Amino acid sequence: MNLFVQQVVTGLSIGGIYALLAVGYALIYSIFKFTNFAFGAILMCAAYGAYFVTHTLKMTSLVSGLLGAVVIGVIVSLATELLAYRSLRRLKASRLFLMISAMGVNIFVQNLMTIMMSANLRSLDIKMPFNVIRFGKIRIGSLDIFSLVISLIVLGVLWIFIEKTKHGIAIRASAHDTDTAGLMGINVNKISFIVFAISGLTAAISGTFMGMKYAVYPTLGAISSKAFISSVIGGLGSLPGAVLGGFILGVLETMISGYISSSFRDLFSFSVMIAVLVFLPNGILGSGINDKL
Amino acid sequence: MYLQSLAIFACVNMIAVAGLVLLTGYTGIFSIGHAGFMAVGAYAAVISFKYLAVPFLPAIIAGGFVAVLISVIIGYPALRSMMAGDAFAIVMLGFVSVVRISITNIKPVFNASFGISDIPRLSTMSVVLAFTILSVWFMRNFLKSHYGKNCIAIQQQETAAEMVGINVLKTKLIALMISAFYAGVAGGLFSFFATYLAPTNFSEAKSDDLLAAVVLGGINTLSGPLLAAAILVVLPEFLRFLAIWRLVFYGAAFVVIMQFKPEGLMGYREISFKWVGRLYGKVRGKARD
Numbered sequence: 001m002n003l004f005v006q007q008v009v010t011g012l013s014i015g016g017i018y019a020l021l022a023v024g025y026a027l028i029y030s031i032f033k034f035t036n037f038a039f040g041a042i043l044m045c046a047a048y049g050a051y052f053v054t055h056t057l058k059m060t061s062l063v064s065g066l067l068g069a070v071v072i073g074v075i076v077s078l079a080t081e082l083l084a085y086r087s088l089r090r091l092k093a094s095r096l097f098l099m100i101s102a103m104g105v106n107i108f109v110q111n112l113m114t115i116m117m118s119a120n121l122r123s124l125d126i127k128m129p130f131n132v133i134r135f136g137k138i139r140i141g142s143l144d145i146f147s148l149v150i151s152l153i154v155l156g157v158l159w160i161f162i163e164k165t166k167h168g169i170a171i172r173a174s175a176h177d178t179d180t181a182g183l184m185g186i187n188v189n190k191i192s193f194i195v196f197a198i199s200g201l202t203a204a205i206s207g208t209f210m211g212m213k214y215a216v217y218p219t220l221g222a223i224s225s226k227a228f229i230s231s232v233i234g235g236l237g238s239l240p241g242a243v244l245g246g247f248i249l250g251v252l253e254t255m256i257s258g259y260i261s262s263s264f265r266d267l268f269s270f271s272v273m274i275a276v277l278v279f280l281p282n283g284i285l286g287s288g289i290n291d292k293l
Numbered sequence: 294m295y296l297q298s299l300a301i302f303a304c305v306n307m308i309a310v311a312g313l314v315l316l317t318g319y320t321g322i323f324s325i326g327h328a329g330f331m332a333v334g335a336y337a338a339v340i341s342f343k344y345l346a347v348p349f350l351p352a353i354i355a356g357g358f359v360a361v362l363i364s365v366i367i368g369y370p371a372l373r374s375m376m377a378g379d380a381f382a383i384v385m386l387g388f389v390s391v392v393r394i395s396i397t398n399i400k401p402v403f404n405a406s407f408g409i410s411d412i413p414r415l416s417t418m419s420v421v422l423a424f425t426i427l428s429v430w431f432m433r434n435f436l437k438s439h440y441g442k443n444c445i446a447i448q449q450q451e452t453a454a455e456m457v458g459i460n461v462l463k464t465k466l467i468a469l470m471i472s473a474f475y476a477g478v479a480g481g482l483f484s485f486f487a488t489y490l491a492p493t494n495f496s497e498a499k500s501d502d503l504l505a506a507v508v509l510g511g512i513n514t515l516s517g518p519l520l521a522a523a524i525l526v527v528l529p530e531f532l533r534f535l536a537i538w539r540l541v542f543y544g545a546a547f548v549v550i551m552q553f554k555p556e557g558l559m560g561y562r563e564i565s566f567k568w569v570g571r572l573y574g575k576v577r578g579k580a581r582d
Contacts, residue, residue: 035379035382084548088555096323104551106544107547109544229383232383263398274367277374281370
């Protein structure tokens with residue numbers, strides 16, 4: 001029973017990270033209708049940002065690590081938007097070209113980092129205020145608690161931002177129909193800046209926690225495929241779906257690695273995605289609206 | 294021998310790229326895990342050859358059919374979804390790593406990460422060349438056929454294609470199946486030449502290689518990507534000192550090509566040899582004067 005509770009808490013903390021990532025991905029998907037494969041590269045660069053701040057500048061608190069990651073993540077995310085996507089969107093290029101461009105950014109950044117930083121694993125040594133919390137016999141690591149709490153706070157702030165503020169309404173309008181939103185006087189380019197910045201921020205926070213959980217290395221971005229999978233499970237383009245999918249995937253994966261085998265974890269999450277696509281082609285919370293002419 | 298092995302690698306690459314041309318170049322479905330199908334085909338061919346005593350050529354074909362089977366299992370649910378393009382891309386992204394994980398963790402028959410060695414070298418130049426010519430010839434005819442035109446229609450305007458009565462899902466599935474078959478055959482031929490088979494042979498980098506050939510070669514063309522596939526095998530041999538920069542270059546090339554010439558270097562055009570005939574006619578005309 002204790003093991004089970006511990007597994008659930010670890011699963012929730014990983015789920016929080018996945019949910020955050022999936023929201024960052026789904027936000028871009030919902031507005032621009034393409035999969036931003038460069039997401040993994042942004043996450044990895046942000047984790048290197050955190051490594052730089054904590055290792056080179058010797059500021060080893062969690063806040064400074066997160067700040068360094070967020071700065072790098074937002075910069076890289078905006079740079080990809082400006083250099084790789086914006087002109088393609090202006091030409092109304094097909095989604096295939098946008099996806100190829102995104103994949104190009106991912107391959108480019110990942111391999112450039114492998115050459116420049118070498119493929120070594122680097123550990124993020126960020127000092128935590130405490131190590132373990134005990135509730136009776138149950139022990140929970142501080143990293144799990146912090147990542148869960150911070151992901152929930154960021155998700156909450158994002159929710160308020162999107163539901164309550166003027167920019168949030170503009171984002172939702174653009175997600176509904178980008179062209180009409182543009183006609184209604186919404187500056188779509190400004191919205192795209194905000195959205196890519198938010199996406200970079202979520203990638204940075206989850207990248208830092210992933211770097212603390214495992215290590216920082218050039219292929220860390222492969223974790224972004226979990227965000228894509230969570231998003232497909234929850235329903236592509238749906239933000240609540242992305243959060244739900246992230247938590248489901250996180251808890252299920254931890255259970256699998258805890259009770260069956262950790263080497264088959266990825267196989268399992270892949271099978272879950274296929275199963276969801278078989279039984280719910282549009283994901284759990286995906287809308288069934290068809291494209292209209 | 295060195296030149297021959299280079300030529301065989303180029304041919305194997307061309308078979309796989311010919312399949313990917315149909316899926317990405319013509320039907321417009323983005324596949325980033327095509328090396329997964331190569332791995333499936335390669336393992337199926339080698340295992341049926343070594344353990345089930347199937348002769349060489351049927352084993353290669355069997356590998357192709359196993360790849361087709363897998364492609365339907367993972368492709369059908371994804372293509373049926375409303376956001377088919379993205380869902381399929383995400384499924385393929387997971388697929389290539391799942392194939393590697395499954396093979397690395399299954400000890401009996403697959404021999405885990407050690408791979409299978411002592412495969413007889415049965416893919417000789419003549420066999421591979423025959424396969425390449427046959428598959429390219431078939432693909433050319435397919436693309437010129439009514440089915441190929443359906444694929445182009447779906448790539449250009451999916452809704453309009455559906456309105457004129459094309460069964461979108463069926464056409465996409467046919468494209469996926471043929472493309473998986475090509476990749477499976479290419480994987481089988483490759484492993485019967487390399488004489489060993491390990492999960493790392495078919496990594497993400499291999500998928501990037503195939504995709505690079507299609508993106509550089511261009512969409513809606515068969516000869517462009519085939520030429521690019523051959524060049525991308527031969528060129529790195531001369532630029533060995535730049536080997537680590539190869540993937541960086543691919544990534545940058547993807548972005549730059551999409552910015553300035555999204556249809557690729559040879560988009561919508563085929564290399565034709567009609568100019569040879571015209572030149573010949575001109576020369577003869579001059580000779581007659």
